[in-house]
Amino acid sequence: MKKTFEQRVDELEKIMENQSFWLRDGRANEVNYWVFDYPASKELAVREVVKRLVKRSEQSYREYQLVEYDIYNYIIDTLQKEGYLEATYMLEESAGMHVVIDSVFELLQFNERDNWFIKHVQEHTPDNAIVLLTGIGKVYPLLRSHKILNNLSMAFRKVPVILFFPGVYDEQELRLFDELKDDNYYRAFRLVR
Numbered sequence: 001m002k003k004t005f006e007q008r009v010d011e012l013e014k015i016m017e018n019q020s021f022w023l024r025d026g027r028a029n030e031v032n033y034w035v036f037d038y039p040a041s042k043e044l045a046v047r048e049v050v051k052r053l054v055k056r057s058e059q060s061y062r063e064y065q066l067v068e069y070d071i072y073n074y075i076i077d078t079l080q081k082e083g084y085l086e087a088t089y090m091l092e093e094s095a096g097m098h099v100v101i102d103s104v105f106e107l108l109q110f111n112e113r114d115n116w117f118i119k120h121v122q123e124h125t126p127d128n129a130i131v132l133l134t135g136i137g138k139v140y141p142l143l144r145s146h147k148i149l150n151n152l153s154m155a156f157r158k159v160p161v162i163l164f165f166p167g168v169y170d171e172q173e174l175r176l177f178d179e180l181k182d183d184n185y186y187r188a189f190r191l192v193r
Contacts (some may be wrong), residue, residue, distance in 0.1 A: 008192045018126075034163070035163045055065075067132065069121055071133060110151070135164040136165055
């Protein structure tokens, strides 16, 4: 019998509260990277769940804390801080989205293993954390989830990472919005079946 979204969220919370989850390495000494996939129609509900989990973590005396990184917000904030946000809008209008994607990739060095986002996560994540990656649906087509996971897994191994993915992940491939094949990705595990 297929679990409801609410049952999967309850199971997610139980897994995260289990000390063995946040203390261990990944299965078979793999990186401790997980994907919580969900129907894209549940995006707003997932945002509320993540917000609630992070707030509860901040108010408790647990030995770990939840740290959320919204990839879309990070990109927008970085473009704004560097003074490129307005130029990006104008570039999209004059040259198209494909040029914006190439330009943002180059600026933020997303093709590099040691890019701005990776450095940001490394510098701002305590050792006793669980990292929650959100914003994957909002950032499409600018950035693909397999690219983030590949780069992050090469540079960041100290804590568990959960990617909240609006689509389907079967431990073989990521299908964004259950329609767009993102890419094959084998290193993360599906957190709740």
